[in-house]
Amino acid sequence: MEFHNYRVSGPQWKALIDASGDNIQWLLDLGVKFAMVSSPGKGEKTWHVYDGFGDALFDQHFLPKAEELGVEILLNTPGKELVMEDGRIVGVKATTPDKKELLIKCKAAIIATGGFSDDPELVAELTTDDMSQVVNGGTPGHTGDGIKMARAVGAASNGWAIFSKIGLTLENHSVHSHINTAAAMEPSLWVNKFGERYVNEDVIFHYTRAANAVGTQPTTYSIIDSNLLNKMVNEGCYNGFGAYVLPGTKLVDLPGELEEALARGGKNVFKADTLEELADKLGIDRDTFLATIDRYNEFCAMGQDLDYGKDPQYLNEVKPVPSMPSISKSSTSTPWAA
Numbered sequence: 001m002e003f004h005n006y007r008v009s010g011p012q013w014k015a016l017i018d019a020s021g022d023n024i025q026w027l028l029d030l031g032v033k034f035a036m037v038s039s040p041g042k043g044e045k046t047w048h049v050y051d052g053f054g055d056a057l058f059d060q061h062f063l064p065k066a067e068e069l070g071v072e073i074l075l076n077t078p079g080k081e082l083v084m085e086d087g088r089i090v091g092v093k094a095t096t097p098d099k100k101e102l103l104i105k106c107k108a109a110i111i112a113t114g115g116f117s118d119d120p121e122l123v124a125e126l127t128t129d130d131m132s133q134v135v136n137g138g139t140p141g142h143t144g145d146g147i148k149m150a151r152a153v154g155a156a157s158n159g160w161a162i163f164s165k166i167g168l169t170l171e172n173h174s175v176h177s178h179i180n181t182a183a184a185m186e187p188s189l190w191v192n193k194f195g196e197r198y199v200n201e202d203v204i205f206h207y208t209r210a211a212n213a214v215g216t217q218p219t220t221y222s223i224i225d226s227n228l229l230n231k232m233v234n235e236g237c238y239n240g241f242g243a244y245v246l247p248g249t250k251l252v253d254l255p256g257e258l259e260e261a262l263a264r265g266g267k268n269v270f271k272a273d274t275l276e277e278l279a280d281k282l283g284i285d286r287d288t289f290l291a292t293i294d295r296y297n298e299f300c301a302m303g304q305d306l307d308y309g310k311d312p313q314y315l316n317e318v319k320p321v322p323s324m325p326s327i328s329k330s331s332t333s334t335p336w337a338a
């Protein structure tokens with residue numbers, strides 16, 4: 001509750017927690033294997049990571065079990081409408097792959113169509129998020145069909161919803177990529193579109209807090225000089241990305257992914273030989289940017305961040321050495337399936 005600033009439903013949250021042990025036991029009874037119990041950043045270690053991730057869970061466990069139980073799975077047959085009789089749901093109308101209507105009779109229907117991040121109207125109505133500032137990390141096609149079907153037959157709504165968000169995302173790069181970890185998940189120097197720091201960057205260890213901080217800015221740039229880049233490659237990252245890139249992983253793919261992104265002309269990745277050139281490429285006022293770097297470097301030399309109290313272990317001086325590669329990104333948070 002605290003983690004989400006009390007914007008989640010208390011009773012639903014309690015029910016989820018109360019059932020979590022039974023849930024894990026049910027998975028174990030199905031033969032599911034867990035690769036690790038991890039945490040997103042410095043959150044609680046409750047993230048049970050499936051061996052082989054979600055694909056393995058479905059292909060090796062859920063699907064065979066459903067088939068064994070005689071479950072009929074209709075692919076490409078979206079549900080469109082709930083059929084009511086005397087105040088009860090007695091069926092679901094769906095559309096078959098050849099565009100015919102199919103009526104499935106039932107005693108009860110479980111709505112499990114996922115989130116609504118691909119429906120701008122629902123997003124505008126139910127959240128405070130501006131999707132133009134958000135990188136949508138969910139699978140495509142989440143248009144809130146179940147919510148709409150339920151509303152169409154009179155279901156009540158509490159009128160709001162939240163997205164599960166993480167701090168930063170380098171658009172068009174996977175969660176497993178080292179360039180995304182470097183640019184989006186590490187407590188390097190972040191500046192906004194004015195070239196100013198705005199937060200203690202080690203907030204990135206707490207995904208929701210980081211998302212809240214990043215959401216205050218239209219754009220965040222992660223500044224990484226060659227020294228920090230080499231440190232990430234040779235000594236490892238601080239934070240990583242949950243179970244996808246574990247803390248301490250040497251980001252050996254980073255140089256290649258950086259060159260690839262630059263060759264593709266990616267709009268979120270930049271490289272410059274001097275700080276002035278970098279400021280120009282980012283469209284940031286040179287003087288402000290250089291002043292920010294100077295002040296930050298002073299704090300690095302002192303081992304104390306007087307502006308935001310960043311943990312000194314993450315204070316890495318930004319040196320204007322030639323051939324400095326810099327990675328940046330425009331904002332920001334990722335709704336996960338919402």
Ligand SMILES: Cc1cc2nc3c(=O)[nH]c(=O)nc-3n(C[C@H](O)[C@H](O)[C@H](O)COP(=O)(O)OP(=O)(O)OC[C@H]3O[C@@H](n4cnc5c(N)ncnc54)[C@H](O)[C@@H]3O)c2cc1C
Binds near residue numbers: 078
């Ligand atoms: C990159 C990423 C990583 C994640 N990692 C984790 C993790 O490690 N651990 C974790 O616990 N959670 C994780 N999540 C979150 C998790 O995936 C979601 O919370 C979860 O999948 C939501 O489950 P759901 O069944 O409610 O919806 P979904 O998994 O979205 O399933 C909804 C299904 O309904 C189908 N559907 C939609 N409309 C219709 C319709 N009209 N008729 C019929 N079917 C329809 C969709 O195609 C979809 O298959 C992650 C999410 C993302 C995006």
